[in-house]
Amino acid sequence: MTPLLDVRELVVRYGDFTAVDRVSFPVGAGETLALNGPSGCGKSSTALAVLQLRRPDAGEVLFEGRELTTLTERELRPIRPRMQPVFQDPYGSLSPRHRIRDAVAEPLKVQGRWNDTDGPTRVAELLDRVGLDPSYGDRHPHELSGGQCQRAGIARALASEPRLLVLDEPVSALDPSVRAGVLNLLADLQDDLGLGYLFICHDRAVVRHFADRAIEMREGRVTSG
Amino acid sequence: MKPTAAGFTRALCLVVVVAAVGLLPWLSGRDPALTVLRARSAEQEPTREALDAVRRDLGLDAGPLALLGQWAGGLLRGDLGTSWVSGTEVLPSVVAGLQVSLGLMGVALAVAVLLAAALVAPVLVRGRGSGGGFAAMLAAVPEFLLATVALLVCGVWLGWLPTSGWQGPQNMVLPALALGVPAGGLLGRLVADALPAVLDERWVELWRGAGVSRMLISAAALKRVLPPLVPQFGMAAVGLTGGAVAVETVFAVPGIGRTALGAAKSQDLPLLQGSVLALLLLGLATGAVAALVRRRLLGPALRDAGLALPPARPVRTHWAVPLTLFTVLAMTIGWGLLRDPYAVNTAARLAAPSLTHPLGTDALGRDVLARLGHGAASTVGTAAAVCLLSLLVGLALGFLPGIAAGAADIANALPPVIVGILVAAAAGPGTGGAAVAVALISWPPLAAHAAALVQEVRASAFLTAQRAIGATPWWILTRHVLPSVAAPVARHALLRLPGIALALASLGFLGLGAQPPAPEWGLLLDESRAYVERAPWAALAPAVALALLAALAVTGATYTRRARRLTPAAKPVGKETPVAV
Numbered sequence: 001m002t003p004l005l006d007v008r009e010l011v012v013r014y015g016d017f018t019a020v021d022r023v024s025f026p027v028g029a030g031e032t033l034a035l036n037g038p039s040g041c042g043k044s045s046t047a048l049a050v051l052q053l054r055r056p057d058a059g060e061v062l063f064e065g066r067e068l069t070t071l072t073e074r075e076l077r078p079i080r081p082r083m084q085p086v087f088q089d090p091y092g093s094l095s096p097r098h099r100i101r102d103a104v105a106e107p108l109k110v111q112g113r114w115n116d117t118d119g120p121t122r123v124a125e126l127l128d129r130v131g132l133d134p135s136y137g138d139r140h141p142h143e144l145s146g147g148q149c150q151r152a153g154i155a156r157a158l159a160s161e162p163r164l165l166v167l168d169e170p171v172s173a174l175d176p177s178v179r180a181g182v183l184n185l186l187a188d189l190q191d192d193l194g195l196g197y198l199f200i201c202h203d204r205a206v207v208r209h210f211a212d213r214a215i216e217m218r219e220g221r222v223t224s225g
Numbered sequence: 226m227k228p229t230a231a232g233f234t235r236a237l238c239l240v241v242v243v244a245a246v247g248l249l250p251w252l253s254g255r256d257p258a259l260t261v262l263r264a265r266s267a268e269q270e271p272t273r274e275a276l277d278a279v280r281r282d283l284g285l286d287a288g289p290l291a292l293l294g295q296w297a298g299g300l301l302r303g304d305l306g307t308s309w310v311s312g313t314e315v316l317p318s319v320v321a322g323l324q325v326s327l328g329l330m331g332v333a334l335a336v337a338v339l340l341a342a343a344l345v346a347p348v349l350v351r352g353r354g355s356g357g358g359f360a361a362m363l364a365a366v367p368e369f370l371l372a373t374v375a376l377l378v379c380g381v382w383l384g385w386l387p388t389s390g391w392q393g394p395q396n397m398v399l400p401a402l403a404l405g406v407p408a409g410g411l412l413g414r415l416v417a418d419a420l421p422a423v424l425d426e427r428w429v430e431l432w433r434g435a436g437v438s439r440m441l442i443s444a445a446a447l448k449r450v451l452p453p454l455v456p457q458f459g460m461a462a463v464g465l466t467g468g469a470v471a472v473e474t475v476f477a478v479p480g481i482g483r484t485a486l487g488a489a490k491s492q493d494l495p496l497l498q499g500s501v502l503a504l505l506l507l508g509l510a511t512g513a514v515a516a517l518v519r520r521r522l523l524g525p526a527l528r529d530a531g532l533a534l535p536p537a538r539p540v541r542t543h544w545a546v547p548l549t550l551f552t553v554l555a556m557t558i559g560w561g562l563l564r565d566p567y568a569v570n571t572a573a574r575l576a577a578p579s580l581t582h583p584l585g586t587d588a589l590g591r592d593v594l595a596r597l598g599h600g601a602a603s604t605v606g607t608a609a610a611v612c613l614l615s616l617l618v619g620l621a622l623g624f625l626p627g628i629a630a631g632a633a634d635i636a637n638a639l640p641p642v643i644v645g646i647l648v649a650a651a652a653g654p655g656t657g658g659a660a661v662a663v664a665l666i667s668w669p670p671l672a673a674h675a676a677a678l679v680q681e682v683r684a685s686a687f688l689t690a691q692r693a694i695g696a697t698p699w700w701i702l703t704r705h706v707l708p709s710v711a712a713p714v715a716r717h718a719l720l721r722l723p724g725i726a727l728a729l730a731s732l733g734f735l736g737l738g739a740q741p742p743a744p745e746w747g748l749l750l751d752e753s754r755a756y757v758e759r760a761p762w763a764a765l766a767p768a769v770a771l772a773l774l775a776a777l778a779v780t781g782a783t784y785t786r787r788a789r790r791l792t793p794a795a796k797p798v799g800k801e802t803p804v805a806v
Contacts, residue, residue, distance in 0.1 A: 053689055080695040093686040095705060103687075106704075107694040153690075160694050 002065045004029045004196040005050065005083075005164055010059035012045045019045040021220040022059070029163065030190060032197040034211035036204065042220040043200045047168045050198065051085055052076055064163065081111055081160035088169040090149035094141040100127070100152045101137030107159040126155040131185055147178035151185065158189070164196045172203065183210055238635035239509075245647065246501055247296040250494045252651040261309045296498070305502075306495035315499040318484060323503050325391060326473070326480035329404065330465050332397055336405025337412055337461075344413030348420045349443040360417055363410025365775040367727050368468035369734045372403035372475040373750060374768060377757055389477035400476045404468050411461045419450045452522040459515025460637055463508040467640020471731060481507075485643070486735060489650045497650055504643055547780040554601070554773050561598015566591065566744045575760035585762040587753060593766050596744035601770070603739065604746055607660050608726040615668035615725075616718040620711060622668070623675025633669035641666055641728045642735065649737040656745075659738030663728045667721065674717050678710040723778035730771060746771055 003026035012020035020042040027033045035043050049056040052068050061068045063083060068076065087093040094103050104123045108114040124134040130151040141149050150170060157165060167186070171179040183206070189195060201207050207214050216224040245252065261279050299306055305315035344360045379399060380388035386398055423429075423446050432442050470482030477483070481500050488497035560583075570590035578585045584593040622628065645662040652658045682688060682705065691701045726746075732738035733747030741748065746767050753763035 048689075051693060053692055077695045077697070080693055083693075085690065085693050087686040087690070089686055093690055095687045095709075097705075097708060106691075106696075110691075110694050110696045110700060156690065156694075 002062075003027060004031075004064060005198065006060075006062040007046075007050060008060040008062070010046065010049055010061065011057045012042070012049045012054065013057045019220055020049060020056070023217070023220075023222050024059075025215055025222070027164065027196045027198055029196050030194040031213070032190065032199050032211045034199045034201055034207040034214040035217060036201055036207050036214050037217035038202060041217045043202075043217055044168055046217070047085065047166050047198065047200055051083055051166055052080075053085070081107065082162050083164040083166065084157035084160050084162040085166045085168060086150070086153055086157055086170045088173050090146045090153060090173060091141055093153045094149060094156075096141055098140070099137060100132075100139055100141070100144070103141075103152065104137070104155045104159050107156060111160065122159075126158055127152070129158065129189075130155045131181070145178070146174050147182060150174060150182055154182075154185065154189075158193075162195065164198065166198045166200070168200045169202070170199075171206065172201070179206075186210075238632050242505065242635060242639070243502070244293060245651075246498050246505075247293045247300075249498055249647070249650055251292055300502075305499040308493055308496045310491055310493040310496070315495050318496060319481065319499040319503050322479065322481035322484040322500060323507075325478060326466075326469055326482060326507075329397065329400055329473070329478060329480055330469060332401040333404035333408065333465060334462070336401050337409035340406060340409030341412035341416065344409070345416045345420065345447075348417050348424075349446070360410045360414035361779045362776060364407055364414050365724075365727075365779040366407055366410075366772065367471075367731050367775065368403055368407055369471035369475065369731050369747070370750070370768060370771050370775075371406060372400070372472045373754060373764070375399050375403050376475055376754075377761070377764065381758060391478050391480075396476075396478070400472045400478055403475070404465060404472045407468065408461050408465055411464075412458060415454050415457055416447075416450055419454065420446060423449050448522075452519055455515050455519040455522065456512075459512045462511040462515070463637070464640055466504050466508050466511075467642040470640075470642045470646070471735060474735060482642075485646055486737075489646045490654075490736065492650075494650065497646070501643060501647060505639070508639065508643075547777055550773055550777045550780065554770065554777065557594070557770070558598045558601040561594045561596070562602060564592050564595030564598065566595040566599040567742060568592065568595075575756055575763065577760075578762055584766045585760060587749075587760070587763045588756050593749075593763055596749055597746070597766055597770055600744035600746045600749055600767075603656070603743065604726050604729055604733075605722070607656055607729055608722050611660050611664045611667060611725050611729070612718050612722050614664045615671055615721075616715060618664075618668040619671025619718070620675050620714060622672040623679050623710065623714070633672060636666045636669045639666055642731060642737075645732040645735070645737045654737045654740060656739045656743070659729055659732040662732065662737075663725055667725055667728070670721070671714055671718055675710055675714045678713060679706065682706050682709045720781050721778075723774050723781065727771065727774060727778065730774075 005027040007026070008024045010020055010023045011018065023042075023046055025033060025035075035046060037043055045054070048054040050061055052061065052071075056069055059069065063079065066079070068079065071079070094100070098106075101120075101123055104126055105114065105119060108119055108122065123137060127134045127137055132148060132151050132155065136144065136148065136152070141152070144152065154170075165186075170186070171182050174182060186197070187210070190197060199207075199211055201210075215222050296306070303316065305319060307313065308315055308318070340363070341360075376388050376399065379385050387396055388399070390396055429442060429446065432445070466482070469480060470486055472478070473480040473483035474486055481503050485497060485500035485504060488494070488500060568591060570586065573582070573586050573590045574588060576582055576586040576590070582592050582594070584597065587593055587596070622632070641663050644665050645659055648658045648662040648665075649655075652661075688701060688705060691705060696704075729738055730745065730747035730750075733745040734751045735747075736751070739745035739748055741752070749767040750764060750771070753760070753767065757764045
């Protein structure tokens with residue numbers, strides 16, 4: 001059976017510096033693969049390259065059996081919604097100018113799935129699904145706590161109906177008291193929706209608790225896995 | 226040094242400006258032969274043969290490229306050509322003018338430094354607070370207004386000092402004051418705004434605790450404040466070259482600025498080319514000296530960009546001050562708009578203020594209040610158009626920071642008056658030309674602001690998220706990038722409106738903008754100068770109005786810094802994600 005995501009010999013360079021050096025791993029549906037390592041080891045570069053948000057310099061990224069690195073931006077656009085990122089900075093990942101409701105509704109609008117009768121109900125469902133009272137939809141990001149913002153970011157990612165979430169240190173900027181809540185939410189979502197997670201993290205305790213498998217990265221290379 | 230986009234556009238812009246100067250005879254599109262013929266022999270009929278002879282004589286029949294080549298070739302040999310009007314060599318006149326202007330600017334610079342020291346001293350002595358408000362006021366007063374007022378008060382009414390000419394040191398006092406006070410205000414304001422934040426830094430506390438003398442701490446704080454401000458000092462010195470045109474004209478000082486203006490007005494293009502080139506070189510040389518001084522002061526810290534100042538704390542006046550200024554101006558203008566600015570009444574020439582003419586009448590018996598009101602309407606209208614134009618240019622170039630930076634360097638080295646002279650020489654003096662001239666140099670600060678915001682938005686994770694949901698570049702640009710950038714930059718442009726109106730008025734004052742009988746503020750001030758002893762109110766009304774406008778420009782401008790960041794709550798936690806939109 002083909003895995004949900006299969007990364008082969010991925011290379012990312014910034015000028016002369018090789019940030020990601022021939023990294024390979026698969027992620028199956030409903031599985032969590034942790035990508036672990038110190039800061040600057042190329043974890044986030046790997047995440048961006050998998051999502052094709054920074055095109056890799058070499059290697060293959062197969063998503064649902066389809067090779068992404070050779071596709072044009074236009075060909076990628078219909079595929080992008082099926083793989084969604086969740087970022088480290090809960091405030092920075094939401095536009096400060098827009099209400100939470102608009103941020104969650106935007107994927108529906110961009111992907112042509114919005115209509116005025118069902119749209120608002122769908123947004124309310126999504127907010128409810130991530131544990132936010134739908135009344136929070138009227139607020140702006142700066143009126144929410146970090147944990148609430150991160151939940152809103154997850155709701156926006158779910159709005160695209162993804163199969164894979166790339167979680168780039170989703171809890172490391174949060175207060176320790178709310179980390180567990182967000183991690184439990186992510187675990188519930190995985191159980192319910194069968195999502196594959198690429199979980200980027202530098203905290204081994206979290207990795208042990210949360211991941212099915214873990215690989216270690218150091219200076220751009222996979223050192224164990 | 227590696228060639229950069231900014232360096233390339235800088236060189237390109239410089240070449241374009243110099244080429245524009247070289248091509249002036251061709252750009253102006255008018256037949257210079259007629260100008261020359263009139264100037265050389267007034268009685269000769271402008272027959273075809275006579276005009277052809279002049280054209281051949283000047284080498285004008287060769288076409289633009291040959292003309293440019295000829296001029297550039299002469300330039301390399303140190304030959305600036307021959308004046309069309311007087312028939313004499315241009316170079317000696319330029320050198321003579323430059324000597325006078327350099328003397329004047331030197332004294333003015335001394336005045337500026339003394340004034341700046343006086344403004345900064347109280348901040349150092351008290352250790353906090355700022356004299357920035359008063360300094361900003363001085364910085365905003367345009368040179369032509371200060372020169373006119375100084376001429377009236379000290380020269381005409383009090384009779385202390387000579388009002389025109391260039392015979393001795395007594396001739397230097399008033400022009401140097403008029404030129405030096407705004408520059409000193411600017412320098413003083415920059416330092417006084419930056420000092421309080423520096424004096425709150427931890428090392429000052431430490432030094433105080435260790436018993437270091439106040440003198441030493443002050444010296445160290447100044448040394449900390451000055452280097453990052455040096456480029457701005459360079460710009461202030463460049464501003465002197467523009468101010469010199471107005472001041473030299475008011476006081477009839479035979480400097481390079483007055484030579485350039487006179488040449489522009491008499492269509493003596495070779496002389497104009499020579500003097501504008503000299504002014505341009507002066508501006509660029511000052512900029513280069515400023516850069517050198519900065520490098521000397523900073524040393525290796527410059528390379529590491531490690532010596533940024535803490536954010537300046539400009540003194541913000543109470544919001545009621547700009548509001549009151551605005552209301553007074555608006556009411557006066559509104560009242561004046563109801564009256565007829567062109568109605569000539571020869572029976573009531575130079576009448577004192579009365580019930581029928583609340584601000585008196587001018588030399589043709591026209592109502593001063595009416596002319597003030599209508600003048601404001603046209604000036605503000607033009608200024609609004611200029612503002613909009615520079616906003617659009619600034620926004621567009623904000624997305625191309627490399628190109629914008631190089632072009633902005635050149636635009637910063639050109640004071641509005643000199644651009645005004647060039648545009649007037651090419652297109653003839655008029656409101657449109659003046660507007661173009663001011664627009665050409667008013668976009669750089671807006672472009673810089675836009676570029677900073679674009680960079681900030683592009684680096685944010687929410688834009689990456691937009692691409693991840695499959696949004697098109699057009700959607701991202703129109704829904705996210707433009708709204709984040711356009712609103713703050715538009716607010717910034719609006720606050721620059723009074724400053725732009727002042728630049729337009731200074732061009733009008735020099736005869737490079739609106740033409741009589743149009744009621745433009747600068748022009749009003751210029752026209753009333755001739756009758757100032759008999760009818761001071763005719764000069765006082767536009768002078769006070771311009772001063773109010775300057776005050777509005779200052780008190781309003783301190784409000785630009787609000788809302789610089791997109792969100793107060795968002796602190797950059799994650800790594801910056803490279804995003805191409």
